[in-house]
Amino acid sequence: xxxxxxxxxxxxxxxxxxxxxxxxxxxxxxxxxxxxxxxxxxxxxxxxxxxxxxxxxxxxxxxxxxxxxxxxxxxxxxxxxxxxxxxxxxxxxxxxxxxxxxxxxxxxxxxxxx
Amino acid sequence: xxxxxxxxxxxxxxxxxxxxxxxxxxxxxxxxxxxxxxxxxxxxxxxxxxxxxxxxxxxxxxxxxxxxxxxxxxxxxxxxxxxxxxxxxxxxxxxxxxxxxxxxxxxxxxxxxxx
Numbered sequence: 001x002x003x004x005x006x007x008x009x010x011x012x013x014x015x016x017x018x019x020x021x022x023x024x025x026x027x028x029x030x031x032x033x034x035x036x037x038x039x040x041x042x043x044x045x046x047x048x049x050x051x052x053x054x055x056x057x058x059x060x061x062x063x064x065x066x067x068x069x070x071x072x073x074x075x076x077x078x079x080x081x082x083x084x085x086x087x088x089x090x091x092x093x094x095x096x097x098x099x100x101x102x103x104x105x106x107x108x109x110x111x112x113x114x
Numbered sequence: 115x116x117x118x119x120x121x122x123x124x125x126x127x128x129x130x131x132x133x134x135x136x137x138x139x140x141x142x143x144x145x146x147x148x149x150x151x152x153x154x155x156x157x158x159x160x161x162x163x164x165x166x167x168x169x170x171x172x173x174x175x176x177x178x179x180x181x182x183x184x185x186x187x188x189x190x191x192x193x194x195x196x197x198x199x200x201x202x203x204x205x206x207x208x209x210x211x212x213x214x215x216x217x218x219x220x221x222x223x224x225x226x227x228x229x
Contacts, residue, residue: 051215100210
């Protein structure tokens with residue numbers, strides 16, 4: 001079974017700082033990778049996804065992620081964060097044999113100070 | 115387009131009571147899922163369904179049951195509620211196998227407290 005590990009539980013940044021959130025997965029086969037965001041009191045929303053092609057994926061709100069297969073990683077980046085990016089971020093993976101079941105990481109809480 | 119709709123949004127139960135969380139989707143997705151979210155633990159899969167009449171256990175199924183009589187509906191039943199079932203529950207659907215990578219579309223969530 002696959003698993004997902006997010007390196008940081010809580011990240012605190014000032015506005016305009018750059019962001020990188022780490023995500024590693026364990027699975028030897030072909031995977032689809034996702035980053036979701038959850039704003040306080042809300043449900044999860046898709047930021048971006050990778051399933052094939054260019055390993056650098058661009059998502060909504062200026063976020064991007066890079067799939068590095070050799071490192072089993074899918075790190076999320078944003079060049080300049082805003083106060084409105086304060087939220088919890090989840091990395092997730094599925095495989096073609098998993099019936100679409102997503103396995104989630106533990107989540108990273110991002111706090112951005114104005 | 116409503117997407118995934120869950121009810122109720124909030125509920126307080128006493129230990130030993132039972133209840134059903136309702137979930138319906140209008141996107142004609144074959145795959146549906148129930149997750150629970152606990153602080154610092156991410157989301158854990160309770161049950162899933164790949165189509166009407168077909169359900170299977172996820173990672174944490176104990177104390178729960180599901181049914182899938184139609185493509186649209188996927189209710190989650192809690193029998194004999196316990197404090198350990200205090201959580202936020204999310205229903206989701208996916209077009210996995212229908213030309214999609216399987217991104218999940220989530221409902222708004224149901225916050226359940228068992229006292």
